[in-house]
Amino acid sequence: MFKSSELLEKINRHIAEMSWERQPQGLYAPVAYVLSLGGKRLRPLLMLMAYNLYKEDVERIFNQATGIEVYHNYTLLHDDLMDKADRRRGKPTVHKVWGENTAILSGDAMLVLAYQLMEKDCPADYLQQILEEFSRTALEICEGQQYDMDFETRLDVREEEYLEMIRLKTSVLLAAALKMGAMLGGASDEDAACLYDFGMNLGVAFQLKDDWLDVYGDPAVFGKNIGGDILCNKKTYLLIQALEQADEEQHRQLCHWLEAVSYEPDEKIAAVKQLYTAIGVDRLCTQKIAEYTDRAEQSLEQVSLPASRKEELKALMKSLMNRTL
Amino acid sequence: MFKSSELLEKINRHIAEMSWERQPQGLYAPVAYVLSLGGKRLRPLLMLMAYNLYKEDVERIFNQATGIEVYHNYTLLHDDLMDKADRRRGKPTVHKVWGENTAILSGDAMLVLAYQLMEKDCPADYLQQILEEFSRTALEICEGQQYDMDFETRLDVREEEYLEMIRLKTSVLLAAALKMGAMLGGASDEDAACLYDFGMNLGVAFQLKDDWLDVYGDPAVFGKNIGGDILCNKKTYLLIQALEQADEEQHRQLCHWLEAVSYEPDEKIAAVKQLYTAIGVDRLCTQKIAEYTDRAEQSLEQVSLPASRKEELKALMKSLMNRTL
Numbered sequence: 334m335f336k337s338s339e340l341l342e343k344i345n346r347h348i349a350e351m352s353w354e355r356q357p358q359g360l361y362a363p364v365a366y367v368l369s370l371g372g373k374r375l376r377p378l379l380m381l382m383a384y385n386l387y388k389e390d391v392e393r394i395f396n397q398a399t400g401i402e403v404y405h406n407y408t409l410l411h412d413d414l415m416d417k418a419d420r421r422r423g424k425p426t427v428h429k430v431w432g433e434n435t436a437i438l439s440g441d442a443m444l445v446l447a448y449q450l451m452e453k454d455c456p457a458d459y460l461q462q463i464l465e466e467f468s469r470t471a472l473e474i475c476e477g478q479q480y481d482m483d484f485e486t487r488l489d490v491r492e493e494e495y496l497e498m499i500r501l502k503t504s505v506l507l508a509a510a511l512k513m514g515a516m517l518g519g520a521s522d523e524d525a526a527c528l529y530d531f532g533m534n535l536g537v538a539f540q541l542k543d544d545w546l547d548v549y550g551d552p553a554v555f556g557k558n559i560g561g562d563i564l565c566n567k568k569t570y571l572l573i574q575a576l577e578q579a580d581e582e583q584h585r586q587l588c589h590w591l592e593a594v595s596y597e598p599d600e601k602i603a604a605v606k607q608l609y610t611a612i613g614v615d616r617l618c619t620q621k622i623a624e625y626t627d628r629a630e631q632s633l634e635q636v637s638l639p640a641s642r643k644e645e646l647k648a649l650m651k652s653l654m655n656r657t658l
Numbered sequence: 659m660f661k662s663s664e665l666l667e668k669i670n671r672h673i674a675e676m677s678w679e680r681q682p683q684g685l686y687a688p689v690a691y692v693l694s695l696g697g698k699r700l701r702p703l704l705m706l707m708a709y710n711l712y713k714e715d716v717e718r719i720f721n722q723a724t725g726i727e728v729y730h731n732y733t734l735l736h737d738d739l740m741d742k743a744d745r746r747r748g749k750p751t752v753h754k755v756w757g758e759n760t761a762i763l764s765g766d767a768m769l770v771l772a773y774q775l776m777e778k779d780c781p782a783d784y785l786q787q788i789l790e791e792f793s794r795t796a797l798e799i800c801e802g803q804q805y806d807m808d809f810e811t812r813l814d815v816r817e818e819e820y821l822e823m824i825r826l827k828t829s830v831l832l833a834a835a836l837k838m839g840a841m842l843g844g845a846s847d848e849d850a851a852c853l854y855d856f857g858m859n860l861g862v863a864f865q866l867k868d869d870w871l872d873v874y875g876d877p878a879v880f881g882k883n884i885g886g887d888i889l890c891n892k893k894t895y896l897l898i899q900a901l902e903q904a905d906e907e908q909h910r911q912l913c914h915w916l917e918a919v920s921y922e923p924d925e926k927i928a929a930v931k932q933l934y935t936a937i938g939v940d941r942l943c944t945q946k947i948a949e950y951t952d953r954a955e956q957s958l959e960q961v962s963l964p965a966s967r968k969e970e971l972k973a974l975m976k977s978l979m980n981r982t983l
Contacts, residue, residue, distance in 0.1 A: 360804040411766060415759040434740040434807060437762060441736060442800040444769055449793045452786065460785055461777065468774045475767040479685040482759060 337645050340381045340391065344374055347395045348402060363427045363439035364446070367406045370422040375653075376401045376510040382646055383514030383528050386638055393454075394517050397463070400450030401510050404467075407443035408474060410436060415482070444471075456517070463513055470509040477502025484568045488576060488591075495573050496537065504536025523637065530632035535650055538625035542654060544569035545618045548606055560602030566591050570621065574614040583612055626654050662970050665706045665716065669699055672720045673727060688752045688764035689771070692731045695747040700978075701726045701835040707971055708839030708853050711963055718779075719842050722788070725775030726835050729792075732768035733799060735761060740807070769796075781842070788838055795834040802826025809893045813901060813916075820898050821862065829861025848962065855957035860975055863950035867979060869894035870943045873931055885927030891916050895946065899939040908937055951979050 335343075353365035377398035381391050412418075413426040414436045420426060428436035451467050452460065480498040484490045512529040520528070547562040548571055562569050579587055590596075590605050609615055629650060633643055660668075678690035702723035706716050737743075738751040739761045745751060753761035776792050777785065805823040809815045837854040845853070872887040873896055887894050904912055915921075915930050934940055954975060958968055 357801060357804045357808060359808055360800055411762055415762060437736055437740060438800055438803055438807075441766075441769065442797060444766065445793055445796045445800065448773060448789070449797070452789050452793065457782075457786060460789075461780075461782065464773070464777050464785075464789070468770055468777065471770045472767060472774070475685055475763055475770065476682060478763055479682045482763075483682060483684055 334389070334642065334645070335381075335385055335391065337378060337382060337649050340385065341374060341378050343391065344377045344381060344395065344398055344402075348374070348377075348399055351399070359431075359435065360439055360442055363410075363431055363435055364403075364443055366430070367410055367421075367427060367443075368403070370424055372406075372422060374402060376405050376506055378649075379507060379532060380510040380514035382649070383511040383520075384518040386515065386636070386642060386646075387518030387520050394514065396450045396453040397455060397513060397517065400447045400453075400467075401506070401513070403443055403450060404447035404471065405506060407440050407447060408478075410440040410443065412478060414440070415478075459517055462516060466509055466513055466516070470505050473501045473505045477505075481568075487568075488588075490568055490573050492570075492573060492577065495568065495570060499537055499540040500533065503540045504533045507536040507539075508532030521637070527632050527635045531629050531636075531646070531650075534625045534629035534632055535653070538622050538629060539653055541570050541618060541622045541625065542656070544571055545615075545622065546656075548609060549615060560598070560606070563602050563605045564598055570618055571609050571614045574617050575609055575612050578614065578617070579608070579612050583608055622654070626650070659714070659967065659970070660706075660710055660716065662703060662707060662974050665710065666699060666703050668716065669702045669706060669720065669723055669727075673699070673702075673724055676724070684756075684760065685764055685767055688735075688756055688760055689728075689768055691755070692735055692746075692752060692768075693728070695749055697731075697747060699727060701730050701831055703974075704832060704857065705835040705839035707974070708836040708845075709843040711840065711961070711967060711971075712843030712845050719839065721775045721778040722780065722838060722842065725772045725778075725792075726831070726838070728768055728775060729772035729796065730831065732765050732772060733803075735765040735768065737803060739765070740803075784842055787841055791834055791838055791841075795830050798826045798830045802828070802830075806893075812893075813913075815893055815898050817895075817898060817902065820893065820895060824862055824865040825858065828865045829858045832861040832864075833857030846962070852957050852960040856954050856961075856971070856975075859950045859954035859957055860978070863947050863954060864978055866895050866943060866947045866950065867981070869896055870940075870947065873934060874940060885923070885931070888927050888930045889923055895943055896934050896939045899942050900934055900937050903937050903939065903942070904933070908933055947979070951975070 348368060351368070353361045353368075355361055380394065380398045380401055384394050385391055409421060410427050413421055414428045414433060418426055419429055426436075427439060431439075448464075448467070451463060455463055477498055477500070480494070481502055484495070484498065508529045509532070511532040512525045515525040515528045544562065547559065547569065550559055552559045561567075562572075566572070575587055576584065587605070587608055590601055590608075593601065630647070633646060633650070634640075636643060673693060676693070678686045678693075680686055705719065705723045705726055709719050710716055734746060735752050738746055739753045739758060743751055744754055751761075752764060756764075773789075773792070776788060780788055802823055802825070805819070806827055809820070809823065833854045834857070836857040837850045840850040840853045869887065872884065872894065875884055877884045886892075887897075891897070900912055901909065912930070912933055915926055915933075918926065955972070958971060958975070959965075961968060
């Protein structure tokens with residue numbers, strides 16, 4: 334059994350060695366570019382770790398692991414275009430470098446490439462199941478992105494709606510990565526389902542932590558600028574709960590800041606943060622994170638393997654949840 | 659064995675009966691919209707006709723036939739967005755009705771839906787082959803669209819480059835529809851390859867005819883406005899050959915019209931048409947159409963079935979090539 338760091342190194346090397354030389358380069362250069370920007374490679378790592386719970390020959394599923402990373406990077410490419418984001422991982426986004434049409438088309442090509450990799454050398458016994466799982470997940474992620482866009486123009490998003498949105502937009506892919514890895518490793522349906530639930534709960538906890546870090550993270554270590562979500566009025570768990578839990582005066586102040594057009598950025602961040610803390614959403618958010626982290630841990634415990642075999646996944650979960658950036 | 663009109667009616671009914679009620683409607687309403695606009699349904703028809711050469715239970719592959727139509731409509735949706743086209747089949751395009759982000763995301767969802775349909779109830783024996791064929795084709799179509807966009811800014815596109823572009827952008831999907839239908843029907847690899855070649859040659863002839871009709875079609879019957887390609891300087895077979903074959907004076911005149919910014923539309927169309935005819939590209943184009951139509955016919959003849967069984971496909975080819983609109 335491999336350490337997660339070993340699996341990460343393996344898959345990083347595999348992805349780095351892929352060739353994107355084919356023509357036309359107008360289509361493939363952006364694909365090479367986004368894959369070269371790195372990232373945590375969390376989804377292929379989870380797939381390999383789940384597979385490695387059952388089998389040792391992890392190179393057997395490098396295509397599928399790469400497929401899920403190519404897929405994830407396609408979603409980032411199109412999401413950045415839809416969000417008009419200028420930068421990703423410290424570099425200009427594809428539509429900034431090559432224009433919007435290339436961003437659309439290269440993203441489309443990546444989705445097809447992801448399917449090709451999913452299918453490549455996939456054992457015939459598992460092909461149908463793997464593709465069903467992958468397509469269902471990909472469609473759910475479209476739905477999550479649509480809800481996220483729908484929420485931008487709404488002030489009445491409920492907590493359950495938000496949790497469902499992040500489940501679709503973020504968690505199902507972590508869950509599917511684990512489930513597909515387990516399936517390919519020959520796990521029982523029960524184990525595969527428990528690993529799916531582990532990924533789902535971990536994903537929700539992970540996204541909530543992201544929301545929390547944007548406000549309460551340490552500016553010295555958190556990668557993005559603190560308060561970015563506050564400045565663009567992003568519907569995070571904190572804002573949604575704040576709008577729901579605020580008393581009349583707090584609600585008025587919060588709406589004042591949401592509607593303000595001219596302000597000092599630092600002043601808005603400080604004021605909204607103070608409101609969040611006064612309303613108690615800091616605590617509500619950390620409670621929710623703990624709740625989903627506990628559920629993730631319980632899901633992992635139900636996988637019918639000795640605890641020692643599940644240590645690596647548990648350690649990865651802890652490191653993801655204790656991250657300060 | 660069914661008549662092509664019967665198969666067309668069957669697949670139209672099947673597509674019309676599909677439900678797109680699922681949430682969020684912001685994502686699925688545009689899918690329902692583009693599929694409701696109709697169109698020739700040529701690709702599913704070709705798939706069903708190829709299948710029907712070998713088997714009678716055509717309803718067996720309605721999912722795959724619908725998948726290829728959903729796929730085709732996704733390419734139109736994203737191409738219209740990239741071309742900033744306002745209308746499609748007489749109705750406003752998706753990005754005009756719902757905005758660009760919805761056009762990107764609903765298109766993405768349609769690509770996933772196409773894969774789901776391709777895989778749905780696909781006999782396990784054929785699944786891997788069908789998906790390989792579909793993904794390879796989908797990637798080639800991305801490449802064709804990229805070449806088409808690259809050509810917009812070039813004046814030195816060669817005939818071979820143009821033919822390769824339309825092969826990728828248009829023909830491979832007709833070819834793949836026929837090949838997949840044949841494969842699912844249990845055809846030999848040789849027959850499937852001949853039907854692929856038939857579709858490929860038919861597709862090139864079809865696109866060249868489209869280029870020709872835009873200039874030489876009868877305005878009273880041709881669907882689009884005559885001369886549309888001329889007005890937007892579209893790199894058609896006629897323009898590319900005209901630039902290549904023109905003498906010095908003709909080349910100067912052609913470039914004058916390509917660079918003109920202020921002109922009477924009818925005057926430009928008449929002048930460029932006259933140049934085309936004088937240079938002889940009218941004849942070159944009709945020769946090329948005849949050449950590819952002949953090749954298509956020969957490919958069909960090589961399919962190892964009695965001629966009577968291939969009559970419907972031959973008749974469809976003739977009607978496509980003799981269309982005046």
